[in-house]
Structures are given as structure tokens and as C-alpha cells.
Amino acid sequence: MEPPVIVEPGSPVRQFAVMLPNRAGALAALVKLLRTSAIEVLGLSVQDSRDATIARLILSDPDTAEHIFIEKGIPHTTCDVIVVALRESGPGLLQCLDHLMGAETNIDFAYSLMPGPEGRSMLAMHVEDYEFAVTVLQTSGFKLMYQEDLSR
Template identity: 45%
Template sequence: MSSKTSFVSSLSTTNARSPVRQLSVFLHNRVGAFLTLVKLLNDHHIEVLGFSLQDSIDLTLVRLIVSDPESAKDLFDEQGHSCAIKTVVVVALEEGAPDLCQALASLLAAEINIHHSYPLLVRHQDKPLLALCVEDGEVGEEALRKTGYQVLCQNDLSR
């Protein structure tokens, strides 16, 4: 097991349920812009745990889940990057498509719409993680928990 894989699996779920926070940053659509952003975070000991890129002609929207969202936001502000924070639901899945279908069915049954989603780079208790930006995070979390899914909080992902 790699150190990246074991990083999250070694953390325990806490009773303090602080929601997972996603940072959204706009970058100029230039070669190496995302690498520069990741290096900036690494230089400040902030680990990228998951990301999504959405490209346009001039700008790229980068969505990030990091080990320390508050420090990352402060760093982005200092560097002049426009940044927004939003809560997301992070759920641990079993391997395979059937479990994904069941998780999505849980959200459908609760009439929860998914705005966007992406996998995380780390695992929790050797399970893959999926970030979901949903229209009602509290209801989405409850629907997933009621059907047996483990929903993680920021403390589960942070050092």
C-alpha cells in the first residue's frame, strides 16, 4: 500500500462532523498553470486529495479538495487567485459499478440533484472516495448514511 493510499485509511472518523470543503479557483488556460498551483500547495505542506478541471477558451475552473482548506484559501488570496469555498459530500464506496449505482439510487430516492462529482486521489479504509456536490448536502448525507454508506467529514481527510 502506498503512502498516499494509507494516508486517509489511517485516519479515524471523528464525532466532530465538519463538512468537507471544496475550493474553486480560476486559472488562466495556459500550459503548466495547474502544475504551478499544485506546487504552491505542496510548498506549503497542503496535500491535494482530489481535483476536477473544467476547461474553457481563456480560463480553467479547478475544483480541489485539500488537506487544509482554510490555509489553502489564505494562500490563494495572498497569491491573487480568486477562490470560493463550498461544502461537498464525500462518500466511501466499495469497488465496482454496482455500489456506485446504489449510492446514486439513494440520492435519487431522496430527490437530491448532483451538480458535479469527481473521485479523490486517496482512499479511506481501502475504499475509493467520491466527492459529490449536491443541491442539499445535509439531506444527501442522511440519504447515503441511511443506506449504509460512510460519509466522511473534513477531519477524516485532514492531518
């Protein structure tokens, strides 16, 4: 018997990786630019290097943000990430990681988001196989968040 097919109830969460100059105020200027179009930063991870900074962002309106980045010539890439709403940050995180490890799927990177609807802690993860990881987490009872859940 074949395993049940899991139907996603929404669009995958799109993460932006934006290259910024490594100087004071660059990230603040980017956030201000997004706020002029009522786009909120819901998740943020910053990786610094000597010459440039890579800011990973999850935004409330990724379509408009992409238009702004293209229009302003801001270098960026996008990828889909899984966002898990955790009931408890400690035990919930470990259970989530254990299920992914048991399924032998790798996490490329992860970071937390601002508290979401219902005040839950949320974790964004980029995994080697998005569809497989979604199936593993859904069948294990985890609440996954989709772009429609995060866009306010």
C-alpha cells in the same frame, strides 16, 4: 414519530473552485505553491474553456489553502461537498446514486478523489441540499468522509 436526527461526526469537506489562466503549467504551479505549505491535493476536477480553467480541488488543509489564495490574489470560491467512501466502485456507485434518486435530490457535479484511508474509492458530490443528502446516505448505510478524515 419524527425521524432520528443524524449528527455529523466532523466538518463538511470544503471544495475550492480556482480560476486559472488557460496555459501550460498553470495547474502544476498551483500544486507546487500548495506543496510549499505541505498541502496535498486529495481530489481534482478540471473544466477547461478558451480563456480560463476552473480547477475544483479538495485539499488536505483547506484553512491554510484559503489564506494562501487570498494572500496571492488567486480567484476562488468554496462550497461544501459530500464525500462517500465506496466499498466497491461499480455496485457501490450505483447504490449511492439510486438512493439519492429515490430521495429526489439532485447532484450538481461529482468527481472521484485519490484513494483514501483503507484504500477505498471516494466520490465527491455537490448536491442541491447538503443536509438532506447526508441524512439519506447515512440512514442508507453509506460511509461518509469528513474533512478530519481526509486531512492527513
